[in-house]
Amino acid sequence: MTPSSPATELLRPRLVRGADRPSHRGGPDDWRDLAPEIHRQRLVIEGVPARPVTDSQIRHYLSALSREVEMVQLLEPVTHRSDLYGWAGWIHWETSGAHFYAWEQPRLFFSVDIYTCKAFDVETAVSFTREFLSAGTIVAKSF
Numbered sequence: 001m002t003p004s005s006p007a008t009e010l011l012r013p014r015l016v017r018g019a020d021r022p023s024h025r026g027g028p029d030d031w032r033d034l035a036p037e038i039h040r041q042r043l044v045i046e047g048v049p050a051r052p053v054t055d056s057q058i059r060h061y062l063s064a065l066s067r068e069v070e071m072v073q074l075l076e077p078v079t080h081r082s083d084l085y086g087w088a089g090w091i092h093w094e095t096s097g098a099h100f101y102a103w104e105q106p107r108l109f110f111s112v113d114i115y116t117c118k119a120f121d122v123e124t125a126v127s128f129t130r131e132f133l134s135a136g137t138i139v140a141k142s143f
Contacts, residue, residue, distance in 0.1 A: 043122055045112040045129050047138035053102035053110055055079045058089035061132050062100060065112075068128045069120040071095060110135075 062077040072094035079089040089100040095118035101111045112129060114120075126140045 039117055039119060041114075041116050041119060041142070043112075043114040043120075043125055043140060043142045045114075045126055045138065045140045047110055047130070047133065047135035048108055049102070049110055050134035050136065052104045052108060053087060053133065055081065055087060055089075057133075058087055058100050058102065061129075062089055062091040062098060064132065065098060065114075065125065065128060066091060066093060069114075069116075069125050071116065071118065071120070 058079050059077040063073060065071075066073040074092045074094055077089050077091040079087060081087050085101075086104055087100075087102040091098050093116065096116045098115070099113040101113075103109045110133060114125065122140065122142045126138065129135065130138045
């Protein structure tokens, strides 16, 4: 921090762009691949489990999911429980990772967010999740 810059300048985020390009404020459908040479795959799986999901189940699910979609697990899964929002878990893979969220209130519900730089089979991940959590209702979106 220089003597002439106030402390609040350190806290204010700034958009960095070229001087010849205006900032872009496009809508949700205004998307382009900025790194086509880097493979990125995302999958969101959501559903209603047969019963509330526990800390132990989340850790076991994330490690087993790693094997199912052939990802190299770098660390043991990490979990945390919020009294307001329920369970969250995360696993770090060599090629990115996955997050798991589980609610009991206001309804029994889970959401899995997978992001990788290595291709994987979507149906394998969805089927495994359905079976592991005995989910009667499940949806998935890959992008």
